[in-house]
Amino acid sequence: MSEASKTGNFITQIIDKDNETGKHGGKVLTRFPPEPNGYLHIGHAKSICLNFGIAQRYQGQCNLRFDDTNPEKESVEYIESIKRDVEWLGFDWAGEPKYASDYFDQLFDFACELIKAGKAYVCELNAEQMREYRGTLKEPGKNSPYRDRTPEENLALFMEMRDGKYADGEKVLRAKIDMASPNINLRDPIIYRIRHVHHHQTGDKWCVYPMYDFTHCLSDALENITHSICTLEFQDHRPLYDWTLDTLGTAHPQQIEFARLNLNYTVTSKRKLKQLVDEGHVEAWDDPRMPTISGMRRRGFTPASIRNFCERIGVTKSDSIVDFGMLEHAIREDLDANANRxxxxxxxxxxxxxxxxxxxxxxxxxxxxxxxxxxxxxxxxxxxxxxxxxxxxxxxxxxxxxxxxxxxxxxxxxxxxxxxxxxxxxxxxxxxxxxxxxxxxxxxxxxxxxxxxxxxxxxxxxxxVDAKVRLYDRLFSDEAPDAKHEGKTFLDFINPESMSVAENAKLEPSLAQAEPGVGFQFEREGYFCRDLKEEGMVFNRTVTLRDSWAKIEAKG
CATH class of the missing domain: 2.40.240.10 (Ribosomal Protein L25; Chain P)
Structure with a gap:
């Protein structure tokens, strides 16, 4: 059993009660459902440890499912990186990896069912009009002028959308719920949109793609997931999750939200991480300064240390900021016990x-x-x-x-x-x-x-042995680089000293046989590993022997 599955939390308490009442026949089936639009980061590690750890705790199963509903931003590269990261962390999924795109035919049929039941309609408002009609948190929305089309009209239009008759954005399919709902997510959300784009799994079969909220809950239902565990930002989406499943009469997994991992001196937005890569602020997604799992692996972090870190920070219902030093402590603790000198x-x-x-x-x-x-x-x-x-x-x-x-x-x-x-x-x-x-x-x-x-x-x-040794530090110098700073963006807080290089390092000869990725303590210097990508004698500093940042901040 993994470290992440040994202690209980409010989610395991829910599952324990379900098992006592026989709600799911004693079965526990979870899933880890990343969107393949970037590399996984330390926040995903918490979700991986939680979903796979709970499955292990109850002798259940955890599916790896790619929620691949937005092919414009997705790629096979991201899919392969996610598989590697989950395996490297020490987990194995049930059966073959699954894809939301495996269910596109069924999802399309579900959409048709909603249309026939008068619960969905084709809308032609453009994006600006859609925002105007949607209302605000204080004011209700207004019904679309296309809301009262007959099911027959809507079904015919939806088929034409599928057949490629219309351009991107020309029409969408919306669920018909309640434009006056205090929950904006229930104000007739879009459930299908037109995208004439090649899909990495289905090729050119489709030019209409389901939205994430529509796809996610139905994929859970089709896989007979018992507990759909997700982060707190999906709490406001739960009524839509429930409405979709109840309206279609499918199996109904229970959605449970937990607080995501927020780490100081770090950004974990995939969009911002991609910006760092695309603009050349870092070498790649696996740059050892990045908070991605692949970056941490290349830097020399160990799977056990990350699992132990996720276990220690716990699973709660309220957001909080975790100090980066806790992660570094977990790394030092593991390497101190296991890394040769x-x-x-x-x-x-x-x-x-x-x-x-x-x-x-x-x-x-x-x-x-x-x-x-x-x-x-x-x-x-x-x-x-x-x-x-x-x-x-x-x-x-x-x-x-x-x-x-x-x-x-x-x-x-x-x-x-x-x-x-x-x-x-x-x-x-x-x-x-x-x-x-x-x-x-x-x-x-x-x-x-x-x-x-x-x-x-x-x-x-x-x-x-001659070597090049890269000394890495935190990528950002500000504790909250992602916070709002007047006139500045997170890029303004990139630490100019996040990497320095000892070009002329001299190593004892035993290190010539060091396996890439295997950690060593360079005595009195810190923990290092040989780089996983570069040929030759190139070593990366994983972490210093002590928390030098704590001393710097204390002096400040």
């Missing part, structure tokens, strides 16, 4: 051990994980010339400095204690080399009375 120098300075033999090499056996002996050890080569990180050296040590400085000693992780004796600079005054000595009596021990101030990581220069 390795050494990588991101901003290298050369260290020469002047008293180490020129032709000598040693192999140190270093533990892969300090908390897990079963992770074993790896061989780390050592030689006369090393690399350490520039951040680990200060010529004059500041107060409480625990790294290397001139005339002071420091331990190399898993190796000897070294002392810096001389600093070599280039013409511009930059430190380019440190001349040090090592103490051969300090391998794995501190002689009595001899305590170096700290421990730093290193890489043997002779054996180092």
């Amino acid at each position: 390795a050494m990588a120098v991101l901003n290298p300075i050369k260290v020469t051990l002047t008293n180490y033999p020129e032709d000598k090499e040693e192999i140190f056996n270093v533990g892969n994980h300090p908390k897990n002996e079963e992770a074993g050890t790896r061989e780390v080569p050592f030689s006369k010339e090393l690399f350490i990180d520039a951040a680990d050296f200060e010529e004059v040590a500041p107060r409480k400095w625990k790294r290397l400085s001139l005339d002071s000693a420091v331990r190399l992780r898993g190796g000897y204690v070294i002392t810096c004796n001389e600093v070599i600079r280039d013409e511009a005054g930059n430190v380019v080399e440190l001349l040090c000595t090592y103490d051969e009596n300090t391998l794995g021990v501190n002689p009595e009375g001899y305590k170096p101030k700290g421990v730093i990581h290193w890489v043997s220069a002779k054996h180092a």
Whole structure:
């Protein structure tokens, strides 16, 4: 059973009561119904974990269904990405993936039933007129002048729409409900519109396509879904969901709404994510800075960490903002327990051990994980010339400095204690080399009375693997980039430091065999993984060792 299915919530309480009364014969059948008009994001991860997790909890089933009613914005690329994301998160759907387009013939027949019953009509108002007739939240709408056509007229016109006689937007089919309803969704909503466009599943068979609200509820009914779980924005649409199913006399799944995942420093609108991609603000949908599941996978997030995060934030009926730090904490927690350690120098300075033999090499056996002996050890080569990180050296040590400085000693992780004796600079005054000595009596021990101030990581220069390491940070610098800011859009809050690149990083040789996507802790640097797309030694920082943003905000 997944983490997301272990604890109860108000939805499981509803299902428990249904099972007690035998409402669905003890069956639980849910569905995850994304529209294939973009890549899935972290908000969808919550819905995936909830729908599939509930099915697992009750030994039921969860369908993967693509609500593909808008072919202009949909593509096979998005469909394939959604399948990959659901599987990567650790879930499997019942049977083959389903498509709303599988039901287009039945949906068309349902529309004809409504027309024959006097519950739907063909309308010729244009979009502007439709808005005018619709009314407002305070004022009722007005009946369309086409509302009183006979069922025979409407059926004939609807058939002509299907047969391609009219242009896009020239006519629509509307449900006949109540133009004075306080719920605007019931003011004769459009249920079919004309679109002369190729569909990725049905080809050119159709030039009329059902609207989402009409399609969704009937697809649920046709699949015998027991509990239709969706986010709160569909709460006002539930009366239309119920009206459609009750009017047609179909099976009637229960729609249950929960609060969507709102994460600070993030936007999850598919339209805005697509804008980021189309305008080149990010590399692609799977850019590691994106809140998409594919982007998080490429950055090195783990399925377990995302499932655990979704479990911890819980399932409620009220909207709230979740701090991005909670997601990062879930990632750190999982990687701290499961990621092997390795050494990588991101901003290298050369260290020469002047008293180490020129032709000598040693192999140190270093533990892969300090908390897990079963992770074993790896061989780390050592030689006369090393690399350490520039951040680990200060010529004059500041107060409480625990790294290397001139005339002071420091331990190399898993190796000897070294002392810096001389600093070599280039013409511009930059430190380019440190001349040090090592103490051969300090391998794995501190002689009595001899305590170096700290421990730093290193890489043997002779054996180092060259790599490019990308250091990712939050894509947005504002906590609420999607909120209304006078004269600004979310694009104005893109963090200019969301990615920096260590072009000349030096890695220990064991990392040459790193599998793409597998996480490592680069000691004292953070958690990293080899990139899933780029060839060669390219690593992405998944997350820092600590929440550096919390410190920045505290100072601010």
